[in-house]
Amino acid sequence: MSTNALYTDLSAYYDLMCADIDYPAQSHSVRRLHQLFGTAGRNHLDLACGTGPHVRHFLDCGYCSAGLDINQPMLDIAQQRCPEAQFSRQDMANFQVAEPQDLITCFLYSIHYNAGLEKLRACLTSVHAALAEGGVFCFNAVDKHKIDNRSFVRHSVEHDGSLFAFGSGWYYSGEGERQALRLSIEKTTAGQTQAWQDEHPMVALSFAELQVLLEPHFEVQVFEHDYERITPWAGASGNALFVCVKR
Ligand SMILES: C[S@@+](CC[C@H](N)C(=O)[O-])C[C@H]1O[C@@H](n2cnc3c(N)ncnc32)[C@H](O)[C@@H]1O
Structure with a gap:
């Protein structure tokens, strides 16, 4: 089976595979983080949005939410789930937005889909350029x-x-x-x-390497990978939630 078939030929199975993921809890937690660290702006973009479950939750909470993904079959399902949202087929390593964004998210470790450190750097540059003043970039990551x-x-x-x-x-x-x-x-x-x-x-990197990449663009806060409570990362766990405010 070819690489990433789950997001192309097998995309119809994606939501079944994610049936035990608590999307409302993830979205709620990130909304709380945005309230705490961001502005009151409501423009939201979800990178590597997949079939759009987070976009659905942000729309339902009053955000003007949009998604981008590199695989069209995933976007087709997202568009059915969120008919009122704009979706675009773009590589998150080099994307454009029509308007500055107040919140950019990237869930389910999808930031690692940037194919190599150069692409990850380019993605962070694109995110920085796409954010409004005081905008927030929120994602989860794993330490190699x-x-x-x-x-x-x-x-x-x-x-x-x-x-x-x-x-x-x-x-x-x-x-x-x-x-x-x-x-x-x-x-x-x-x-x-x-x-x-x-x-x-x-892409594989340590949290120390990730912080070095983020630092020039963002004020960075790191939290435990827990969508039920907001707790500063204690330095032990290999999964964490990064909240990055545009410099
Ligand atoms: C694990 S899924 C996550 C989907 C969604 N964020 C979720 O939480 O259910 C990863 C997604 O990343 C997308 N993807 C992979 N490489 C990408 C890239 N370079 N740019 C944008 N999307 C990408 C895939 O098509 C897939 O939809």
């Missing part, structure tokens, strides 16, 4: 040194007469700026199983 290659999360869902089993895990070789997200999908219908494996190349 804290990746446990043995950890593979699995869950299953029944849907439309089939049983779907999904698995996902990070892989980092221990060297360099490349990590991978490994995914597996199995669909069992009337005793017949179809299986797909997907491997997504992603």
